[in-house]
Amino acid sequence: MQRYFIQEMIDEDTVTVSGDDFHHMTRVMRMETGDRFYGVVNTKTALIEIDDILEQTLRGRIVDWVDETKELPIxxxxxxxxxxxxxxxxxxxxxxxxxxxxxxxxxxxxxxxxxxxxxxxxxxxxxxxxxxxxxxxxxxxxxxxxxxxxxxxxxxxxxxxxxxxxxxxxxxxxxxxxxxxxxxxxxxxxxxxxxxxxxxxxxxxxxxxxxxxxxxxxxxxxxxxxxxxxxxxxxxxxxxxxxxxxxx
Incomplete structure (x- = not known):
């Protein structure tokens, strides 16, 4: 599943994606409403479902937080x-x-x-x-x-x-x-x-x-x-x- 670093949040449960990531998701990966991806929000990983796709941005809803350890301990x-x-x-x-x-x-x-x-x-x-x-x-x-x-x-x-x-x-x-x-x-x-x-x-x-x-x-x-x-x-x-x- 694709992973993106989230820069914009509407509230604690809703994110928006624009710019190069938006282009990659909609043009390259051809994601649609209802598709899910991993988003990193302030170093924490969330499972996000796409709710709406507009001309230059998309909006996603955080479905769940993922407990994972990916970084070196130092x-x-x-x-x-x-x-x-x-x-x-x-x-x-x-x-x-x-x-x-x-x-x-x-x-x-x-x-x-x-x-x-x-x-x-x-x-x-x-x-x-x-x-x-x-x-x-x-x-x-x-x-x-x-x-x-x-x-x-x-x-x-x-x-x-x-x-x-x-x-x-x-x-x-x-x-x-x-x-x-x-x-x-x-x-x-x-x-x-x-x-x-x-x-x-x-x-x-x-x-x-x-x-x-x-x-x-x-x-x-x-x-x-x-x-x-x-x-x-x-x-x-x-x-x-x-x-x-x-x-x-």
Missing amino acids: QVSIANGLPKGDKLEWVIQKGTELGAHAFIPFMATRSIVKWDAKKAAKKTERLRKIAKEAAEQSHRTVIPQIDDPVTFNRLLQLAEDYDHKLVAYEEEAKQGESLRLVETLKEIKQGEKLLIVFGPEGGLDEKEIEGLIAQGFRTCSLGPRILRTETAPMYALSAISYQLELVR
């Missing part, structure tokens, strides 16, 4: 040094499916891609749309937060709000480090916030690593192999899900 934010091409779109789509709570693109020293202010707004809008669609597809109850790319110094400031902070560092993998990610996941408690930083294609330079360590980050490896910038976040999120959702 809030994981992924900070990515801006990569080339559509790699960031891939990270956000798949990272959303794997449960990431937020994505923080940042301008790393070795980032080849540079976003100017005009491009940033349009690209961020597209990334948010990708996250919304991925959240609906994976039946999540939260759409990850995505901000415009930040500077490295701004990333360090944002890091102050997190309970646990890791940076994936390929030199640790080369030296055989294998415990810090595991140790962090054993220490972390439900509801806490974890920030993991990943470099762009060329990795993070030594000054960036030093700055992160000074801010309380722990360097870690993601296994013995060197992963691409778009693969590493998926590895980390999968490990987090395994440790916190399947093992515990």
Whole structure:
């Protein structure tokens, strides 16, 4: 059954849908009066039945509330040094499916891609749309937060709000480090916030690593192999899900 994030409510039992979601429901899915869908209302899922379809909006009635747990037990934010091409779109789509709570693109020293202010707004809008669609597809109850790319110094400031902070560092993998990610996941408690930083294609330079360590980050490896910038976040999120959702 289709799932949509509900932005408008007439009262506590009645919702309205417009814009792209309305178009998808009526033109793509060809829904009609009496059809039902899942709607996420303020992070809670409801079974909704369509009562009326107008020219630009439809109105639905909440039939029942659905008791479900879809989110990771901790809030994981992924900070990515801006990569080339559509790699960031891939990270956000798949990272959303794997449960990431937020994505923080940042301008790393070795980032080849540079976003100017005009491009940033349009690209961020597209990334948010990708996250919304991925959240609906994976039946999540939260759409990850995505901000415009930040500077490295701004990333360090944002890091102050997190309970646990890791940076994936390929030199640790080369030296055989294998415990810090595991140790962090054993220490972390439900509801806490974890920030993991990943470099762009060329990795993070030594000054960036030093700055992160000074801010309380722990360097870690993601296994013995060197992963691409778009693969590493998926590895980390999968490990987090395994440790916190399947093992515990």
